Amino acid sequence: VADDVKRVVVIGAGYIGAEIAEQFSVTGKKVTLIDGFDRVLPKNFSPVITDRLEAAFQENDVTLALQQLVTGFEDAADGGIRVTTNQGTYEADIAVLGIGFLPNTDLFKGQVDMLPNGAILTNAYMETSLPDVYAAGDATTVFYNPTQAYDYIPLATNAIRQGMLVARNIDGHHLAYSGTQATSAVELYGYAMSATGLNKGSAEARGLDVVETVHEEDYRPDFMLSTTPVLSTLTWDRKTRRVLGAAFMSKHDITQAANVVSLAIQNQMTIDDLAMADFFFQPNFTQPVNFVGATALQAVSDAQNKN
Numbered sequence: 025v026a027d028d029v030k031r032v033v034v035i036g037a038g039y040i041g042a043e044i045a046e047q048f049s050v051t052g053k054k055v056t057l058i059d060g061f062d063r064v065l066p067k068n069f070s071p072v073i074t075d076r077l078e079a080a081f082q083e084n085d086v087t088l089a090l091q092q093l094v095t096g097f098e099d100a101a102d103g104g105i106r107v108t109t110n111q112g113t114y115e116a117d118i119a120v121l122g123i124g125f126l127p128n129t130d131l132f133k134g135q136v137d138m139l140p141n142g143a144i145l146t147n148a149y150m151e152t153s154l155p156d157v158y159a160a161g162d163a164t165t166v167f168y169n170p171t172q173a174y175d176y177i178p179l180a181t182n183a184i185r186q187g188m189l190v191a192r193n194i195d196g197h198h199l200a201y202s203g204t205q206a207t208s209a210v211e212l213y214g215y216a217m218s219a220t221g222l223n224k225g226s227a228e229a230r231g232l233d234v235v236e237t238v239h240e241e242d243y244r245p246d247f248m249l250s251t252t253p254v255l256s257t258l259t260w261d262r263k264t265r266r267v268l269g270a271a272f273m274s275k276h277d278i279t280q281a282a283n284v285v286s287l288a289i290q291n292q293m294t295i296d297d298l299a300m301a302d303f304f305f306q307p308n309f310t311q312p313v314n315f316v317g318a319t320a321l322q323a324v325s326d327a328q329n330k331n
């Protein structure tokens with residue numbers, strides 16, 4: 025962005041808005057980040073994690089304008105833009121929108137079955153309701169394993185696998201889609217963050233009765249020359265003890281942990297299965313009990329304490 029841009033308003037504190045706000049702030053722009061939710065990255069992470077991220081935004085002089093909805097834009101007298109919310113106004117040289125996504129499927133309306141938002145419904149072989157017509161990617165629904173229901177979650181990870189499935193299944197039912205956990209990751213202010221499945225808020229918004237276990241420990245023993253904490257959350261079904269989601273945050277790159285829990289969700293494992301899973305120990309890389317296993321052990325202990 026040109027050097028004469030000094031003030032930026034970013035609207036939407038999801039992954040894209042958060043990354044844009046972070047990058048503008050580290051290049052010295054005065055940033056305001058607006059979102060209707062009460063925290064940043066609300067759909068991916070619980071408050072225990074987003075509280076720390078918000079502290080990092082504030083340390084980098086980003087104004088967090090949360091729990092407010094943008095209602096309009098106007099040209100400002102100085103040639104910039106004035107963004108109005110239901111709680112105030114923010115002036116900047118530019119405003120960036122990182123809000124919402126819709127499937128671009130008008131062309132197929134009335135011809136194939138869709139969700140109300142226009143996402144095309146497919147079966148596990150990527151066939152639409154119209155014979156010999158297949159669909160994949162952001163245009164389609166995905167089967168979301170944590171809820172065992174079709175959902176709209178546009179991610180490249182889904183699009184790539186669905187595209188491969190169309191090719192495999194174009195001449196018959198050869199390989200079924202294994203669904204998604206919407207596993208994702210982001211790096212902000214040196215924090216590596218990753219998430220898979222549901223967090224407590226997103227589970228409860230879907231009517232699920234869950235427990236969220238929070239665990240924090242160093243990723244490797246403190247007799248090593250350096251180590252740093254990993255903050256983990258594990259979301260599990262109170263009744264069945266099935267693992268439904270997890271999230272991780274650290275200054276060390278622990279992002280692959282979300283992929284581990286993604287497999288646990290896909291294979292319908294319980295907190296008890298995950299607590300006893302075989303993960304390696306080598307002090308360069310991990311504690312004797314890896315932080316994923318330790319978080320699951322803590323969940324088993326939480327379950328006992330709650331009964």
Ligand SMILES: Cc1cc2nc3c(=O)[nH]c(=O)nc-3n(C[C@H](O)[C@H](O)[C@H](O)COP(=O)(O)OP(=O)(O)OC[C@H]3O[C@@H](n4cnc5c(N)ncnc54)[C@H](O)[C@@H]3O)c2cc1C
Pocket residue numbers: 040128131160161162163178179180181182183
């Ligand atoms: C800023 C940003 C960051 C992202 N980061 C990630 C990430 O880190 N990880 C992740 O998993 N996902 C990420 N995503 C989501 C990811 O980009 C999408 O899920 C993925 O690109 C979907 O692939 P697709 O092929 O379905 O659609 P697209 O990549 O959108 O491709 C569709 C193509 O079809 C063309 N097209 C549309 N209509 C027509 C028409 N009528 N005729 C001809 N051509 C047409 C379009 O021009 C486009 O080229 C990100 C998205 C954004 C916007």
